[in-house]
Amino acid sequence: MRVGVIVAAIAFGFSALKAGALDQWVPVRDISLEVAAGSPLDFSSLLPNGTIDAGHRLVAGPEGQLAQAASPEKPVRMFCASLAWSPASGGFPDHDGADRYARQLARHGYNIARLHFTDASLMAGRQKDFDFDPETLDRVHYLLAALKRNGIYWIIDGLTSSRGAYGGYDDRWEANGDLKLRLHLDEEAFAHWSMLQETFLARVNPYTGIAPIHDDALALIVLANENGIEFDSVVHERTGKPHYDEALAAPFNRWLEKRYGSTDALSQAWGDLANDERLEAGKVRPPGNRYADSARMRDLQAFFVEMEQATVARMGKVLRDFGYRGLISSYNNWPTVQTGLSRRVLEAISMNSYHDWVGGYAPGSALTQVSSIADSASYVRMIAAARWLGKPFVVTEYDHLFWNRYRYEAGLVMPAYAALQGWDVLCRHGHGPIALSYGEPYPHKRAMLPYAIALDPVARAGETVAALLYRRGDVAVSAMRIPFFVRGEEDLSQDMQAREPEHLTDLALVGGIGLTDRVADEIGVEQPRIQDARAILAALRDSGRLSKANRTDVASGLYQSDTGQILLDRRTGQFRVSTPATEAAAFASLREPIDLGVLRIEVADGNGLVSISALEERGSLVQSRRMLLVFATDAQNSGMVFRDSEERIIEDFGTLPVLIRKGHVDLTISRTVGKWQVSPIGLDGTVYPPVRTGVGRVAFRLSNDTPYGPTTYFLVEFDER
Numbered sequence: 001m002r003v004g005v006i007v008a009a010i011a012f013g014f015s016a017l018k019a020g021a022l023d024q025w026v027p028v029r030d031i032s033l034e035v036a037a038g039s040p041l042d043f044s045s046l047l048p049n050g051t052i053d054a055g056h057r058l059v060a061g062p063e064g065q066l067a068q069a070a071s072p073e074k075p076v077r078m079f080c081a082s083l084a085w086s087p088a089s090g091g092f093p094d095h096d097g098a099d100r101y102a103r104q105l106a107r108h109g110y111n112i113a114r115l116h117f118t119d120a121s122l123m124a125g126r127q128k129d130f131d132f133d134p135e136t137l138d139r140v141h142y143l144l145a146a147l148k149r150n151g152i153y154w155i156i157d158g159l160t161s162s163r164g165a166y167g168g169y170d171d172r173w174e175a176n177g178d179l180k181l182r183l184h185l186d187e188e189a190f191a192h193w194s195m196l197q198e199t200f201l202a203r204v205n206p207y208t209g210i211a212p213i214h215d216d217a218l219a220l221i222v223l224a225n226e227n228g229i230e231f232d233s234v235v236h237e238r239t240g241k242p243h244y245d246e247a248l249a250a251p252f253n254r255w256l257e258k259r260y261g262s263t264d265a266l267s268q269a270w271g272d273l274a275n276d277e278r279l280e281a282g283k284v285r286p287p288g289n290r291y292a293d294s295a296r297m298r299d300l301q302a303f304f305v306e307m308e309q310a311t312v313a314r315m316g317k318v319l320r321d322f323g324y325r326g327l328i329s330s331y332n333n334w335p336t337v338q339t340g341l342s343r344r345v346l347e348a349i350s351m352n353s354y355h356d357w358v359g360g361y362a363p364g365s366a367l368t369q370v371s372s373i374a375d376s377a378s379y380v381r382m383i384a385a386a387r388w389l390g391k392p393f394v395v396t397e398y399d400h401l402f403w404n405r406y407r408y409e410a411g412l413v414m415p416a417y418a419a420l421q422g423w424d425v426l427c428r429h430g431h432g433p434i435a436l437s438y439g440e441p442y443p444h445k446r447a448m449l450p451y452a453i454a455l456d457p458v459a460r461a462g463e464t465v466a467a468l469l470y471r472r473g474d475v476a477v478s479a480m481r482i483p484f485f486v487r488g489e490e491d492l493s494q495d496m497q498a499r500e501p502e503h504l505t506d507l508a509l510v511g512g513i514g515l516t517d518r519v520a521d522e523i524g525v526e527q528p529r530i531q532d533a534r535a536i537l538a539a540l541r542d543s544g545r546l547s548k549a550n551r552t553d554v555a556s557g558l559y560q561s562d563t564g565q566i567l568l569d570r571r572t573g574q575f576r577v578s579t580p581a582t583e584a585a586a587f588a589s590l591r592e593p594i595d596l597g598v599l600r601i602e603v604a605d606g607n608g609l610v611s612i613s614a615l616e617e618r619g620s621l622v623q624s625r626r627m628l629l630v631f632a633t634d635a636q637n638s639g640m641v642f643r644d645s646e647e648r649i650i651e652d653f654g655t656l657p658v659l660i661r662k663g664h665v666d667l668t669i670s671r672t673v674g675k676w677q678v679s680p681i682g683l684d685g686t687v688y689p690p691v692r693t694g695v696g697r698v699a700f701r702l703s704n705d706t707p708y709g710p711t712t713y714f715l716v717e718f719d720e721r
Contacts, residue, residue: 023662024661024662025636025659025660025661025662026659026660026661026662026705026709026710027638027657027658027659027709027710028438028457028635028657028658028659028660028683028709028710029708029709029710030438030682030683030684030709031437031438031439032436032437032684033434033435033436033437033438033454033683033684034100034104034436034437034684035104035107035108035684035685036684036685036686037107039681039684039685039686039687040615040626040628040681040685040687040713040715041107041108041464041628041681041684041685041713042107042685043107043108043109043467044106044107044109046109046472046615047079047109047111047467047471047472048151049106049111049150049151049152050151051151052148052151052153052216052217053216054069054216055068055069055070056068056069056070056216057069057216057219057325057326058076058078058153058219058220058326058327059072059327060327060347060348060391060392061073061074061075063075063390064389064390064391064392065392065422065424066078066219066392066424066425075422075424076424077419077424077470077471077473078111078112078153078219078424078425078426078471079109079110079111079112079425079426079466079467079470079471080110080112080113080114080155080395080396080425080426080427080428081105081108081110081112081113081114081152081427081432081433081434082113082114082116082397082427082428082429082430082431082432082433083113083114083115083116083143083432084116084117084429084430084431084432084451085117085121085431085432086117086120086121086124086173086431086444087121087124087442088442088443088444089431089432089442089443089444089445089452090440090442090444090445091121091136091139092121092136092139092140092143093139093143094139095139095142097436098139098142098143098146099146100436101143101146101432101434101436102143102146102147102149102150102152103150104434104436105147105150105152105433105434106150106151106152108433108434108463108464108467109464109467109468109471109472110152110433110467111151111152111153111471112152112153112154112155112219112425112427113147113152113153113154113155114154114155114156114157114396114427115140115144115154115155115156115157116157116160116225117157117160117161117172117173118140118156118157118160118200119157119159119160119161119163119164119165119172119196119200120160120161120163120172120173121133121136121140122136122137122140122165122200123161123163123164123165123166123167123169123172124136124172125170126167127167127168128167128168129165129166129167129192130165130167130195130196130199131167132165132199132200141205141206141207141208142207144205144207144208144212144215144217145205145207145208147217148208148215148217152217153217153218153219154212154215154217154218154219155219155220155221155222155394155396155425155427156201156212156218156220156221156222157221157222157224157225158193158196158197158201158221158222158223158224158315158319159179159180159183159193159196159223159224159225159227160224160225161173161177162174162175162176162177162178162179162180163176163177163179164177164179164192164193164196165192165195165196165199166179166192175235175236178236178245179192179193180224180226180227180232181229181232181233181236181245181247182247183224183227183311183315184229184307184308184311185247185248185251186247190314190315193224193315193318194318197213197318197319197322198322200212201213201218201221201322201324202322202323213319213322213323213324214323214324214325218324218326219326219327220326220327220328220329220348220350220394220425221319221324221326221327221328221329222329222330222332222350222396223312223315223316223328223329223330224315224330225332225396226332226333226334226352227330227331228304228308228331228333228334228339228342229248229304229307229308230290230301230304230334230336230338230339230496231333231334231339233245233290234290242286242288243286243287243288243289243290244286244287244290244300248286249282249284249285249286250282251303251307252284252286252300252303253279253282253283253284254282255303255306255307256279256284256299256303257279257280257282259299260279262279262280263277263278263279263280263284266279266284269295269299270294270295270296270299271295272294272295272296286300287300290496291496291497293493293494293495294494295494297494297495297496298492298493298494300496301337301338301492301496302489302492304338304342305338305341305342305489305492308331308339308342309342309344309345312328312330312331312342312345312346313345315328315330316328316347327347327348327392328346328347328348329346329347329348329349329350329394329396330343330346330350331343331346332350332351332352332394332396332397333351333352333353333397335351335382335383335385335386335499335500336496336497336498336499337491337492337493337498337499337500338492338496338498339386340386340388340486340499340500340515341486341488341489341491341492343386343388344388344486344515344517346388346391347391347392348391348392348393348394348424349386349387349388349391349392349393349394350393350394350395350396351383351386351387351393351394351395351396352383352395352396352397352398352429353379353380353382353383353395353397353398354379354397354398354399354400354401354429355372355378355379355399355400355401355404355410356368356369356370356372356400356401356404357401358401358450358451361449361450361653363650363651363652364643364649364650364651365450365649365650366648366649366650367401367403367404367648368404368648369404369405369406369646369647369648370404370406371406371409371573371588372400372406372409372410372413373406373409373413373568373569373570373573373574373575373586373588374570374573374588375570376506376509376557376559376568376570377413377414377417377509377568378502378505379398379400379414380413380414380417380418380508381502381505381506381508381509382499382505383395383398384417384421384505384508384513384514385484385499385500385504385505385508385513385514385515386500386515387421387423387513387514387515388514388515388516389481389483389514389515389516390516390518392424392425393421393423393424393425393514394423394424394425394427395414395418395423395425395426395427396425396427396429397427397429398410398414398426398427398428398429399428399429399430399450399451399453399459400413400414401450401451402448402449402450402452402453402456402459403448403450403636403640403647403650405607405634405647406588406607407456407458407459407462407634408458408461408462408586408607408608408609408632408633408634409575409586409609410428410459410462411459411461411462411463411464411465411466411586411609411611411630411632412462412465412469412575412577412584412585412586412609412611413568413575413586414426414428414466415465415466415469415470415475416469416470416475416565416566416575416577417508417509417566418470419469419470419473419474419475419476419477420475420476420477420478420511420512420561420563420565420566421477421478421508421512421513421514422477422478422512426466426470428453428459428462428463428466429451429453430451430452430453430454430459431444431451431452431454432454433453433454433463434454434460435454435455438455438656438657438658439656446655446656447637447653447654447655447656448635448636448637448653448658449653455656455658456635456658457632457635457658457660457683457710457711457712458632458633458634458635458712460683460712461609461630461632461712461713462609462632464628464630464713465582465584465609465611465613465630468581468582468613468628469577469579469582469584472581474579474580474581474582474613475563475565475566475577475579475582476563476565476579477512477563478510478511478512478561478562478563479511479545479562479563480510480511480512480540480545480546480562481511481512481513481514481522482507482510482511482512482513482523482524482525482536482540483513483514483515483516483518483522483524483525484500484504484513484514484515484516484524484525485516485517485519485524485525485526485527486515486516486517486527487517487527488517490527491527491528500529501529503532503533503554504525504529504531504533504536506533506554506559507525507533507536507537509552509559509561509566509568510537510546510550510552510559510560510561510562511540511546511561511562523536523539523540523543523545524536533554534554534555537552537554545562546562547562547564550562550564551567556571557569557570557571558570558571564578565577565578565579572587572588572589572591573587573588573589573607574586574587574588574594575587576594576596577596577611578596578597580614580620580621580622581613581614581619581620581621582611582612582613582614582621583596583597583598583599583611583612583621584596584609584610584611584612584630585601585609585610585611586608586609587601587604587607587608588607589607590603590604597621597670598612598621598622598669598670598671599612599621599667599668599669599670600667600668600669600670601665601666601667602665602666602667602668603665603666604663604664604665604666605663605664605665606633606661606663607633607634608631608632608633608634608663608665609630609631609632610629610630610631610665610667611629611630612627612628612629612630612669612716613627613628613630614626614627615627615628622671624718625717625718625719625720626715626716626717626718627715627716627717628681628713628714628715628716629667629678629702629713629714629715629716630712630713630714631663631665631702631704631712631714632712633660633661633662633663633704634660634661635658635659635660635661636654636658636659636661637653637654637655637656637658637659638654638655638656638657638658638659639652639654639655640652640653640654641654660704660705660710660711660712662703662704662705662710663703663704664701664702664703664704665701665702666699666700666701666702667699667700667701667702668697668698668699669698669699669716670698671698671718672696672697672698673695673696673698673718673719673720674695674696674719674720675693675694675695675718675719676693676694676695676698676716676717676718676719677690677692677693677694677716677717678690678691678692678693678700678702678714678715678716678717679691679714679715679717680706680708680711680713680714681711681713681714681715682708682709682711682713683711683712683713687715688706688707688708691703691706691707698718702714
């Protein structure tokens with residue numbers, strides 16, 4: 001389909017909208033989404049990417065944070081672009097598209113990219129094992145080179161698709177295969193994974209002249225995405241099938257025999273052996289129900305820990321034997337006690353986390369339409385407690401998913417806490433974080449969808465704020481460390497879902513938390529986990545490590561960071577950030593003004609996100625003459641249909657053009673200047689004529705429905721004369 005026809009189709013969509021919809025929802029007019037060089041949305045000067053070479057290779061510094069090889073004592077912050085393309089989303093771009101795309105990523109502030117499901121793309125439509133599509137392989141190689149030229153490092157999955165590089169499958173983006181389980185059990189599967197690394201990562205990229213595995217741009221390999229044995233068995237759980245694959249029975253029996261020696265000893269430990277279960281005959285079964293607590297389940301978890309740690313060691317050796325020098329991670333989801341122990345041996349910890357997860361795109365798919373502030377940012381706290389202190393921490397995937405109406409929160413909540421915790425990489429998941437235009441002729445580009453943030457003005461506004469809060473470091477790192485002490489296998493319980501208690505992960509909203517097995521003379525969370533967050537906070541206040549003026553009140557759902565810059569108020573549904581360079585608030589309602597310091601939000605006609613950031617490299621809100629103002633409400637596709645009035649269950653995702661919910665806010669900026677003006681910025685960075693001007697006191701009503709079309713971005717400029 002030609003671009004002209006696509007644009008005409010979108011334009012027709014404007015006229016086809018019902019008049020009633022225009023009362024609340026306004027169609028986006030922008031077609032191009034390529035940010036213009038030098039525009040307020042071009043962060044390539046504000047957040048410059050440097051040259052990638054041996055001295056700038058990413059390593060783990062002495063304190064366990066990511067740093068460059070030539071200056072290991074200086075932590076670096078990596079803002080990640082998720083590249084999870086498939087034929088349905090357009091696949092890997094051609095050479096011209098790759099150059100444009102990489103250049104745009106740099107302008108948006110990204111300095112690292114994660115390649116996800118690359119194995120599936122390389123093998124799409126192929127019938128023979130390891131018979132990579134030559135055009136796709138060429139495009140992948142060229143993109144890697146283009147990213148590197150733009151100062152963007154790489155994270156690559158060693159395996160994403162459960163079909164690996166086996167030929168003859170057309171379901172490579174689905175979780176039907178058993179390769180991730182067999183990697184732990186089967187020599188053929190392990191050899192297949194090893195060959196995949198050799199044929200893709202260890203062969204020379206013609207556009208860089210070096211194999212990716214030897215390239216200084218390759219910062220991290222995730223051995224296999226979401227490959228925990230327990231999680232994989234949950235993914236494959238089906239009614240009428242055993243909860244655990246029969247392939248686990250023999251190695252589990254060998255492990256039990258080594259541990260207990262006899263059926264009698266095992267029976268004494270478990271107390272629930274069936275008459276036909278004999279260890280000597282290898283007939284002891286894994287638990288029949290993973291959701292029933294038992295001593296059998298506790299031993300199965302211990303077995304998984306040993307098997308997963310051994311598999312990581314084997315896989316890591318394969319990469320090292322190929323000459324890989326970068327970091328290695330795996331088991332990047334499910335923050336249970338068991339998986340935490342498996343991750344203990346990793347060089348870097350990686351985790352995935354979602355708020356209001358959506359299972360698919362089919363009619364009937366559902367989410368809850370609840371706020372992440374309402375559960376005190378559970379999806380953030382959950383992975384914060386999975387971090388191992390002293391190791392780089394990488395968020396390989398997160399999102400607050402479309403079509404949740406509170407997803408504007410994601411642009412503040414996750415990046416603010418990621419910065420507070422001092423995490424090393426932050427990656428909001430999607431097919432790609434940006435698109436070059438609306439109207440691309442691919443199934444997953446014809447409307448906004450879950451796991452596809454590029455077309456969503458609300459998600460894109462959040463990523464813009466995240467680049468400043470997180471990568472620029474507008475939010476300060478916590479001065480406190482609150483360790484969760486780990487003993488080892490004795491921390492396992494009979495519950496396979498056991499994880500760090502919610503009432504203790506609340507501590508992540510105040511200071512830095514993480515797991516440690518080092519005994520230290522410091523205030524932390526002991527084993528067993530029977531402590532109370534309020535008691536720990538009281539001890540921190542008494543010690544002087546937390547100010548007595550800190551406003552945190554766990555009982556009332558109020559949490560203030562030790563830096564004083566972040567405030568989460570669960571009761572009011574508000575989240576606030578106040579730093580020298582950025583002030584912002586996300587709010588479910590506004591019953592009274594929000595005073596952030598320089599910015600005061602007086603009135604709002606609905607829920608949303610408002611932020612203001614200095615646009616000078618070392619500027620502050622009290623000094624900067626140019627500021628980026630972000631106002632995000634909600635966005636939907638034209639013609640979206642739901643099965644219920646609460647818009648929880650989708651019937652039809654609709655089509656382009658994207659509609660932005662109209663909204664306005666009354667703002668005051670505590671600056672007294674000669675002249676000031678507020679100008680809308682298009683989604684491509686175009687600055688339009690001012691919609692608000694004044695002299696002296698800076699106060700105005702801001703509407704996102706501008707004469708130039710709806711937008712989420714505005715430029716505030718001051719003339720001090």
